[in-house]
Amino acid sequence: MGSREKGTETKSQNTDFCGKAVATRDAYGAALLELGKRNEKVVVLDADLSGSTKTAKFAKTFPDRFFNMGIAEQDLIGTAGGLSLTGKIPFASTFAVFQTGRAWEQIRQTLCYSGLNVKLVATHAGVTVGEDGASHQALEDIALMRVIPHMTVIVPCDGFETKQVIDAIADYDHPVYVRLGRSKVPPVMPEDYRFEIGKAFTFGIGRDVTIIATGLMVAIALQAAELLQKNGLDAGVINMSTIKPLDTHAVLKAAKGSKLIVTAEEHSIIGGLGGAVSEVLSESCPTHLRRIGTRDTFGCSGSPDELIKLFGLSSEDIVKTVESFFKEYHSDDSV
């Protein structure tokens, strides 16, 4: 159990969205509203996308604590920073590509260098934004945020975990980046799961392969593991929801127990989860590694399902990658 103080409210809230397929942005909107009721220090800022990021719910209930900054992401970040200097807990939201890209330097200089207590919760990350296309599909945001000193980076995998992440970061006096999606995701975390910053959840370590996944790729990795299992390979999955600080203990444990590590993210294989895991493995436990993610490319328009397939992010793609690895691996063995 986490250490929520308000005992009476804890139980029902902690199981919100458990077992439900929702978009993580919808869970955010609901979590933020609940948080706003419990904690009057919470203020929310948006850059003209409150309907899409789901901060509109909070705005409607707490109009005095909601600030629409218009289409001005740099000002959004600075204003959030200023509010934090008066003891408020600002949650600033817009689409991931604009927040981390357009306002990167404001995040670096104003928030992280001064260590301001601002929560950046960005939605519409990854190719599953869908039809809006490449301009709106952030595939670099994890890398952009991960490289900034003192930044925490979290990618929840379902609605249940998102709710817990929002509660946890409100109590964590540091800048945090949370990456959420537009499309509905299936529930994957068990009812007794309790999120902790920096702690991975290990569904299982496979003797053959462990897939370290983040965000909506956790559900896809679990499907892939099931398929691999059927095909005779022992496969496990880790939900790496905190990408920074990375749970290196969980990574190394998997590396020691598996022949192959696969990372899976709806993000570029450069600099994101795949990058973070390879850094740890190559320094501390060189292990065979395959990275699932976009490969130095922009997204495009299409339906989320079509794009998951087009960019090689489906469970079948993971299975194919793992099986082709073991084909080589065993032929090497026989030599």
Place this chain on the structure above:
Amino acid sequence: MKTVMQPSDILSLTEQARIIRIEILKMLTASGSGHTGGSLSAADIVTALYFYKMRHRPQEPSWPGRDRFILSKGHAAPVLYAALALSGYFDKSLLANLRKLGCPLQGHPSSKLIEGVEVSTGSLGQGLSISNGIALGLRLDKSPSRVYCLMGDGETQEGQVWEAAMSAGHYKLDNLCAIVDVNELQIDGKCADVMKIEPIASKWKSFNWHVFEIDGHNMEEIVKTFDEAEKIKGKPSVILARTIKSKGVSFFEGKAEYHGVTPTNEELEKALLELGGNGKQRKGN
């Protein structure tokens, strides 16, 4: 309520500004790098804030009732450091180690290292947004504290300044007073040649600000304007302070070259002679 300013108060503020200029020149000569011109041009404004206008407690830097000062033009760190040291936030001896390894007085102000610095600055264009956020937070708390944000005129070439100008007007932040140090120069030369920012006053007016235009070296006018700005309700105020870059050192004045160049020992000696002393109180003459 503050009592009406007496001519003797103005004199003592002018004297304080003179001492601040001396400290700026001494610390910059010792460090061998840093920004001379923009620190000196802002010396009178910063003096008026720290020694007249702002409610603050150097012995209790986080006092919630304090007014806030945000140095958006972070490269003018020496003027802020001098004001903080002479107010009593830290020992004046620290100034001699400006920009040295291990000294909390970084090239640009770091709030994590120095009491009295509200937020780290140095990358231009960001301070006004931060000031807006503080002003919004203070208003939510029904605090009477005010926010002062000092920008450079060249700095207003940054787009974020105008995003923030729009926000402050939109949110009617009358607990905010911005000051633009209009010294008309930037590193590469005259603002008018590098990227024209005039007409400045009509820009701010059209963003729903109350605009004051003053001589940024006339202490009486500076003090009076800060008092008047506090009475403006329903909109933020901006003071366009016309200044001279490197003001106080005749052979540096108005020269873009001295934006980021520090005095040599000989130049320091000459400058101190002009400023009339070695940082000590001038004997009445």
